Amino acid sequence: MTMAAPDPFEAAENARPFLHGQEATAMTEALQAGQYGHNLLVEQFEQSVAAYLGVSDMVAVSSGTAALHVALLAAGVGPGDEVIVPSQTYCATIHAIVASGAHPRFIEINPKTLCIEAHEVLAALTPTTRAVLPVLYGGRAVDLSSIRNELTERRIVVIEDAAHAFGSRCAGILVGAQPGVLTCFSFGPIKNLTCGQGGGVVPRTAAEADALRSLRALGITQSQHQRAATTSYTVEGFGLRATMSALNAAVGVVQLQQFEAVAAKRKDLWRAYASRLRTCAGASLVDVDVDRTVPFNCVVHVDDRDRVFTELRELGIGVGVHYPPNHTQPAFERWYRPLPITEQSGQQLMSLPFHPAMTEEDARYVCLALARALRKGSPCAS
Template sequence: MTAHDPHSVGRNAKPFLHGPEYAAVTEALRIGQWGHNTATDAFETELADFLGVPDVVAVSSCTAALHLSLLLAGVGPGHEVIVPSQTFCATIQAILMSGAEPRFIDINADTLCVDSAAVLAAITPQTRAVMPVLYGGRPISLADIHATLDRRGIAVIEDAAHAFGSRLDSRKVGATGELTCFSFGPIKALTCGEGGALIPRTADEADRARTLRLLGVPQSQAARIRTTSYAVDTQGWRYHLSAVHAAIGRVQLARFATVETTRRNLWRTYVQQLAGIDRVALVDVDVERSVPFNCVVRIPVGRDRVFENLRDKGIGVGVHYPPNHLQPAFARWSRPLPVTETTARQVMSLPFHPDMTEDDVAHVVSMLARAVTSSRADGDR
């Protein structure tokens, strides 16, 4: 038996801290301006430098980033947004927050992401945006259909919640010219505790996003405290990223190379360990271009029994995600999606986070092999 850490293998994902975050948060608290301040501005500048983009707008969550991006793209009531069902429900909730409706499409069985053919087939006169989800950190491109989308006035808004640090060709995700949204939630490769960011396409979009994230007030906090009044130009939301969360993010960003390398090495260890296990197929990712977010395997028969067995043994497996077109809240937009529905019955996420060791991986894979064998003995075929 390997010398695994029960606490490590018992978590499907967990936050990873480098250490200096504690001092950074303490300093942010000491300064006293805990809302949006110069720390948030500095984080935005550093993110823009890292990604190779002109501007970044930091917000309170990826959901907020998606919502604002939809508004920047002119999406609203009477419009449809093409979106995969295979995603976290936040993606769909952001569409509904804009007043638009989701038009669910199927995924590619190999990548668990959408492809251009599925997008083209789903376009209707009401389509105003397509929202590809970069599942597991996989960079994807709809460049081959951009001419068609542009001609019809359809924006591309990338849900890159899983994909911070991944690359498409020589460019980082976020620098591809699309409206792109990141998550800096607790278990992401880069975390602020909670937070997110959107990459605007133009300077005007950046200005509008900053107004919308601060309750429709175009003046910065620094400008407001120097005057007796301020203007509220439009409806807005309290979507800014706090200085406390930005302080965490700045430490994380400065040390991102460590997490990037660790996640890629962890993925390679799983690839080696999973090789040859009967009835288990790894959902592949191009680890040279991607910063892997999770490790997903496909178990064609008996997935639920294997899942329960591993959970009973203290292994933190998960399912990402139950299809949204089958959720009660989204039932009115449901349509047959055979690949998504089959995939949802087969996929399972193994524990995957930077604190894991090779011994932890070996233990998880050993328990997985036993669970698959046990499932077969119990009659799953």
Template structure:
């Protein structure tokens, strides 16, 4: 009799490819033009069409998108940016890259996203932007804060690195009026291998962003090839998305409905499997409106549970250690008791499109055992 194979939950998340990416990249390589080309511009157009917005500006990464968006919004030295501490450090490093000051705020412990009242309470006379993080793929609705932010000229710049494809009510994230930044990194909902995009609010902002991502040069590649010169109209960086990466993104976008379906099904499988487990709280991503990027739980005695899960060969992680406790951001420390508490409890479960529902159930059962073992050990 054959022994059933053990579910492969030890592997870390890796890009999920559909098979068409290789042909798309091969075509770019055969064409011999690897920089920002018409392929990049086609990717921008198709992203904009998918989101239902007039324009999208592709860049090299989600961090580059945040950096460019902050610059385009006029955020600079000495300005304050309201930002949750519960995010990847890239969010805060982008704030520091423009010389601005992070003003850390609490998150809702059930969603790990900021709430309007926390944002309003954090505003000062120096606040120039609010940077909500769409944690795990959940859209953030600042609701009652929006009128105040608009009246005070404070930009809303969304870190939507986790949230490509998600919705706020009936609108896709990116189409809700904020200056939205996406990541198309290796393991994001949609990957370019490496890449990102900014969704501008106006045509003037789109032009500004295109200059910023191309060393201040405002002409497209086709326009530059048709003349003997080009114009540099301001500061810029080398943040343009290569045709190779754009080709991967185009292939991914054409299959994105599959990613959306699979990610929702896997998250719901975790939700159902974990519902009866004592001592485990699932962080809510509002799955009916989201394309989930993470599956995160809160557990007591997290360090013991983490170790026990690793011993069982399950690739758990922590997203993220709170930034206001990091040495690099110590000058801007504020006490955030909710964030500090959840920072000691959060545990990311394996979540990627290579998973099967059977593997999800294996992870959930292992987590139940690990939590029970950790609690029993703590009671001794």
């Protein structure tokens, strides 16, 4: 019997932006008003995100990678320093560390969550450790509260890579609102909250916010409004060109207004997958703790991953791999250390199509196709 794909077949793509329609209007209005660069619309977006999180400030930047980079620099991380980080992340995380002048110290993950745990962090600390950079994989929060005092005593800062985790919670508190943590978001095209492109950092103090704003603007201390009213400006130190544009901010303002509806769609889709994958022999679902998480993706461990991946792609199902381990990449091989759990996961992980436009019927079709591909590879298959 032929298994017919749903029509329209939303699972043909692994992920895609989810827009509401008003974003185009908001961008057009910004263009007609001559608002292209960094201006009051960006400040409106910053204030809206800060209000949603319940924090005093959020500093918008050009990308999630830029958010990590300026956060590391603002925290004083630099040459000779070591940053503890999982290898199981997008390579941008590691590039940000290297760009700051520091070097990564890769640690293991929990294979059930793909996130680091406190005991692994403690075991990896060295005299040169300056920061811990947990990656909130799939949107799941990483709770390091049990070692917070020890990290503080050793003057080690926690900088969260929360690119996947906007809207998720840790111990009832929104990611980004935990005291004493620098949190970095991505607002890229397929993230839970998108600006088309962009990122943001939640600072710990007002002084840190000032430092982040200077770093994103070539080290200039005056705001764009202040510079417009004077004949000069002051460059206090090193900085990047990492400001967010008004056009991206216009998209973000609309997205934030609709965020709760999108979060609910993501949770419902993940639960639809989970209910079917529990009975799918040969596939083990990575747990995101969906009651506290706005899921970014849906990931399974499967044996013979490459064969299953190819078969599903041939059916037009947009499976992906997020991500190949970084400690085995040529660019980062100088920091290689054996990580058997991460390496095994790297051979098994497969991301199923996941975006808010998908329906429960799309998820059902993907799971049926996955089950069929797994059965074909079983020694007991006829």
